[in-house]
Amino acid sequence: MSSTYGKLFKISTFGESHGLAVGVVIDGCPAGIPFDTNFIQSELDRRKPGQSRITTQRKEADEFQVVSGVFEGKTTGTPIALLVWNGDQRSKDYSHIAQQYRPSHADYTYQAKYGIRDYRGGGRSSARETVARVAAGALAKLILKNLGIEIKAYVSQVGKLKLDKPYQVLNLALAEENAVRCPDPALAQVMFDYIDEARKKGDSIGGVVDCVITGTPVGLGEPVFDKLHAELGKAMLSINAVKGFEYGSGFAGVEMYGSEHNDEFYIENGHVKTKTNHSGGIQGGISNGADIYFRTAFKPVATIMQDQESLDVNGDKVIVSGKGRHDPCVVPRAVPIVEAMAALVVVDFYLRNRASQGLGFETEEKLDF
């Protein structure tokens, strides 16, 4: 198990889908941050189930409790423990899951690795764990906002429906105004219907979440292994149902020539800029001050309301019959999770960068003109 993430701004999450609670301990949060409870709750609300008919109907208030680390409205530099108690546990009848391996779920691998599993609602492998990430990420966002760094994710693809416009021409604020979280309102409606249709068939469908980070200073990222995009990639790939990650030109960049792909430098108002941004704001693993953008692919969620062949724990053939509640498409609720993980990555690199700079050895002027 490794439920700890981050080097300086370190989080440890815990909790099972149908256990008592899901929670997080944040160790390494700087002191003195005004702890904006409303903002953190609003982020949890964006991830909450039951937001529309295309999300799971599980009932959860997802209100969080602060157990430690905050005093008189500010962080104290000590570990911050946050708890979200599970309301709708419905743990009455899991005998069917207890004995079966649901296809493309983690039932089999958990059983094989640990010899035991909390089968109630997927236990630890459930995406309910991401409540803890969103809570911690909200705190990270509060710090970044103060530094002028903003993170905005949105849905750019559902099944075969693609938003074929670069983020620069979109009004990203519109994403929060529809249930799909796609910033193109017309396409959002088409996507909604598409997801709803999948839902009615008891099926599920995949999607892509794009994310843009603006306002980062030059210098975030720690080569050679902890390159900024490498850590962003790990963070995204650690989210349930993620199958791929690309940043900047990504997989499409493969088809370009170097002479097309290279981002030439120029100067604007005394700041170093690039004419294009195929680099996605990251060069050599270090932020160059341009917008950082990346895309994360989510598979169709494994829970479907259809019969599937599988095995039981004795190795006998069984029919897994879909019942219960599920998200027919995970990307609308994944948007705040992507943002939260991005915020955790960026704040950690920000702190790491501070550690080694400005020690008083610099004799030359600052680089940025």
Add this chain to the structure above:
Amino acid sequence: MSSTYGKLFKISTFGESHGLAVGVVIDGCPAGIPFDTNFIQSELDRRKPGQSRITTQRKEADEFQVVSGVFEGKTTGTPIALLVWNGDQRSKDYSHIAQQYRPSHADYTYQAKYGIRDYRGGGRSSARETVARVAAGALAKLILKNLGIEIKAYVSQVGKLKLDKPYQVLNLALAEENAVRCPDPALAQVMFDYIDEARKKGDSIGGVVDCVITGTPVGLGEPVFDKLHAELGKAMLSINAVKGFEYGSGFAGVEMYGSEHNDEFYIENGHVKTKTNHSGGIQGGISNGADIYFRTAFKPVATIMQDQESLDVNGDKVIVSGKGRHDPCVVPRAVPIVEAMAALVVVDFYLRNRASQGLGFETEEKLDF
């Protein structure tokens, strides 16, 4: 800086492109491994410059020296330091790079982050650092081979030229028989010509490397953050010029319905198998015993033999004129690097898995039938 990778099988790389040497310290290698010098050297040879006219003509023997940790032909459990001395340093004239920021290189970001940079051949940001990874990865491969785990990478795309066949129908051994490392000999020739043409134009082109891992036991990977694919993703994204990573169905899986995408379980000769493998051998972040496969996208390398606009260190406009040696397409030499990083990831998870299993508490029979 973070030049350390791995939790139990931990490597620390060091060295600049045109410094004295590039090297690695491996801390945590189990004792008693027969240290197969020839095999390690053969892996370095696969990465070596100058293998054909479509790779850089830099002259390097890339022979390695064992400084510590090996005694009487075996690893001793103590840190293993390996050095590759740089032969062809050619550090005579770098005055042009010293004063310029080459487009899409790390010159600017290193300068901004550190206030100083070893500009000779890109210094630490050069892919020459991967010599150290290949050396360490070769040792990891030796351990894995003994466990029946094999890792095989190959080139599946160069520019727009795609190998549109699944790995299962390919003879992957053929990849090593041509300069491109594509297992389809006919396509390999087309790709070669394509790269050579780019070379003649002084340009570069991107590519994709696919990788297949066979023979992994069930249970590798540590949820929730150190999922097996998340760590593989980070490892690949940490390689120079990488822009994207996907595993199993990847980005294409987004367009599938759950009912198509789910991998149904069945039993074969007492082993749990899946009918399809969209999961890429990983479920819930843990290997399920099926083949693991993933794809890594490489951009066209930034060094081109053409004039480009840029800035010098004073912020004045300059023309960066290409000279020197370069790889017009990085993927042929990236194949052993991808394999090396994959080996480092897998061996680390293998050791982590061993730590917590078989402590004597198991009362039930083994899971695999």
Add this chain to the structure above:
Amino acid sequence: MSSTYGKLFKISTFGESHGLAVGVVIDGCPAGIPFDTNFIQSELDRRKPGQSRITTQRKEADEFQVVSGVFEGKTTGTPIALLVWNGDQRSKDYSHIAQQYRPSHADYTYQAKYGIRDYRGGGRSSARETVARVAAGALAKLILKNLGIEIKAYVSQVGKLKLDKPYQVLNLALAEENAVRCPDPALAQVMFDYIDEARKKGDSIGGVVDCVITGTPVGLGEPVFDKLHAELGKAMLSINAVKGFEYGSGFAGVEMYGSEHNDEFYIENGHVKTKTNHSGGIQGGISNGADIYFRTAFKPVATIMQDQESLDVNGDKVIVSGKGRHDPCVVPRAVPIVEAMAALVVVDFYLRNRASQGLGFETEEKLDF
């Protein structure tokens, strides 16, 4: 802040003295451990305040709640979160501490480091945090017990009163039968009176806790930095009020000649033994199978019921007048804390050791005859 400890069996503690709760998340506990609630509670009871009149009279039931990671009575391999809710918070009136720096407390350093502090009862710097360590340590003990490893600590000194007998001639079980936790009943009574006298004077006094670990296999400890005794030392020094640590011959060994101090090997029933054990069971940082023993020095606790000169937060002179509840001597309650930290160290090394052994490369017979 760094409230995380351990490499594979990793704990994160949280909580302030007078906050809602104190707790711990254990990440990396192997699966399948029978979770013995009664035993864990009994360990917490040994640390609990109010056990006799020579311990603080704070009223705390110190009952713990399992939030995650345990299912059907066993650990599942997922993070185990344990909470102890604070009952007797008495946070009504801390205005005096809020404005003052109590001598030899952490008020000043916390304020200087973090710019803010939870002054209620010392906040995070209170030894109440060790509740979390004892809970986690109890789980570690359960694992070790199954491996035949036992850890036993006891009080060997209070002020100038010393138990001048080696542990081998003592019946350590007697330690739990008196309030001081000294295994010599007569001396225990003298120590009790001595502490009680200090208490009546509103003063405090220091002490020493000895600890013996039996049944460890040969091979625990990871040179060169994570030597077994180095990690034990760090663990002990991280406990509140600790001022020194020594193992084996310790500071007294300085005065011996090598010819006296060296532990000669001999063989007994096919096992390698040493005639003496000045090494304290550890050679080169690795356990040699003999008993491990070490001593930990605790200062007189800083809270006393007497007037002391000090400064307030404005830098003005103040009289800090003792009030409230305190432990006149910390060692009786420190005994289970020392054991808990020792258990956490040993279980972590045990898991680390397993990771790298038995990979199938061994060709020679086992070493132990």
Add this chain to the structure above:
Amino acid sequence: MSSTYGKLFKISTFGESHGLAVGVVIDGCPAGIPFDTNFIQSELDRRKPGQSRITTQRKEADEFQVVSGVFEGKTTGTPIALLVWNGDQRSKDYSHIAQQYRPSHADYTYQAKYGIRDYRGGGRSSARETVARVAAGALAKLILKNLGIEIKAYVSQVGKLKLDKPYQVLNLALAEENAVRCPDPALAQVMFDYIDEARKKGDSIGGVVDCVITGTPVGLGEPVFDKLHAELGKAMLSINAVKGFEYGSGFAGVEMYGSEHNDEFYIENGHVKTKTNHSGGIQGGISNGADIYFRTAFKPVATIMQDQESLDVNGDKVIVSGKGRHDPCVVPRAVPIVEAMAALVVVDFYLRNRASQGLGFETEEKLDF
């Protein structure tokens, strides 16, 4: 194995006593530090064998080579690899050690843990490894010197001969003027003769090294586990032959009452001070700006020139007869090692502290008046 130390200023040491070289990779050194080769060499010279007749007569120039991370006389922020090639390897005849377990050496435990050992001169367990620590520590000292932090160690005890004066009344500079490194010249001569007598008898004797750190800012140390003194303790205990560690009042503080031991605060020239310093400059695990001082106990080294009973690798009784070269008392050469490890601890905490401070949330004035 764990040959990596430090969280942000991280070192990885490697090399065996009679292998090709001993070295270190420093990952995380800030950029721009003027790399003072002479100073680093002078520190290595203080540790070098053969300084007088009371140190081992092994012949080593101990000159170091910079392999990476330094450019144009400054650190670049990339990993710094330093090598010290072993000159006097004398590996001709080790057949006697190869087959025997020397008493109180690490021969047996290494063999048992790893199943193999480089027996030449103790291999990895030899204190020759500390060359690497002194080199890295010298770089750390360069950084600290620039911050006004100085570290000074000296010998305070050899066998039963004790320097019974507090450091405040000593002229610590005198320590470097005699072979024992005791700042009391008269006592140093007595100690010298005492060690020399032990040497003539083919025996060895223990000693204590005291260390004082001046000029540290308030705020270094990371509670609750990485308390400043806990990390100093671990660092010291990781040095070969160390048996104990105490800071401030240490073991003697046990016998004091709280009313004597507490350090009352007062103000002097606008700075917070304490009237006494039993705390050793550390309160709650955090530096309070006063001098930090601690003591480290070294056992008599295990190598003696006398016959001892032991076992060979087959479990048969043998006589281990002393031959070769040894240090009759390790403390004179341990002085620079203690300083180096202290420097590594302090610089790491300094960087960690910087990471989380001054983020712009502070609204109140600075604490120090």
